[in-house]
Amino acid sequence: MLKNKSPLIICLFCMLFSCKKEFPISFAETNFTSKNNNIVEVNIPFANENNDIAKSINSAIENYVIAALQIGDSNKQIVKPIEKSIDNFNVAYTDFINDFPDSAQEWEAQIDGEVIFKTQDIISISLTSYINTGGAHGNLNISFLNFEASTGKLIDNNSLIKDVDSFKTIAKTYFDSSVEGKDLLFDSETFNLPANIGYSDEGLILLYNTYEIAPYSTGIIEFSIPFEEAKPYLVFNSF
Structure with missing residues (x-):
């Protein structure tokens, strides 16, 4: 009797294992641009599935893009969708040209994103925005959005790391190595x-945007900590 059941048990086990390995979320690049000019270009990943997980992930990505395109008061209510934010950006640019017809300044907004890591537990997406509305230089910003793969919930940094103080000790070693030889005007002891x-x-990538800890001339500071070293301090470590 047991012999007859063995193939069935093995089959059920394989099906269970297969389902566990199957990843439910996939991504495709989505493009947005200005209708009448090319001053705004957005290329970002959106989750394909029509479920709550994908909707949560896409909403967070959309909010980032809309906030990056926001002109003026950053406390204003976010206006969706992305196409509306692009229209508003263009209206602000048109108003600028009307107010300063002799200005040769051209505005520019470029936003790009990519999925940089994906497992059954966590999804990391990198979003880079470059916004130039005048001044000596544009504003470059890189953001990492981390999501729980099972829920689509955005994870804050405090929920990524356990034993933060011990992790900071390791991170500072890699930080010091990455900035060696750079003229940084800050106290490294207050890391x-x-x-x-x-x-x-x-x-694990750690990234400081321009002005976060150093002047503009220093640029972006970025370094990686190998998983082997970071693993004891990570809440999500299925890699």
Whole structure:
């Protein structure tokens, strides 16, 4: 009797294992641009599935793009969808040209994104925005958005790391190595983790945007900590 059941049990086990390995979320690049000019270009990943997980992920990505295109008061209510924000950006540019007809300044907004890490537990997406509305230089910003793969919920940094103080000790070693030889005007003894931490195939990425801890001339500071070293301090470590 047991012999007859064995193939069935094995089959059920394989099906269960297969279902566990199957990843429910896939992504495709989605493009947005201005209708009458090319001053705004957006290329971002959106989750394909029509479920709550995908909707949560896409909503967070959409909010990032809309906030990046916001002109003026950053406390204003976010206006969706992305196409409306692009229209508003163009209206602001047209108003600028009307107010300063002799200005040769051209506005520009470029936003790009990519999925840099994906497992059954966590999805990391990198979003880069470059916004130029005048001044000496444009504003470049890179953000990592980390999501729980099972829910689509956005994960804040405090929920990524356990034993933060011990992790900071390791991170500071890699930080010091990455800035060696650079003229940084800050006290390295008051080291803090950056606003952006993300997963990649190489390990955990820590990134400080321009002005976050150093002057504009220093640029972006970025370094990686191999998973082998970071793993004891990570809440999500299925890699």
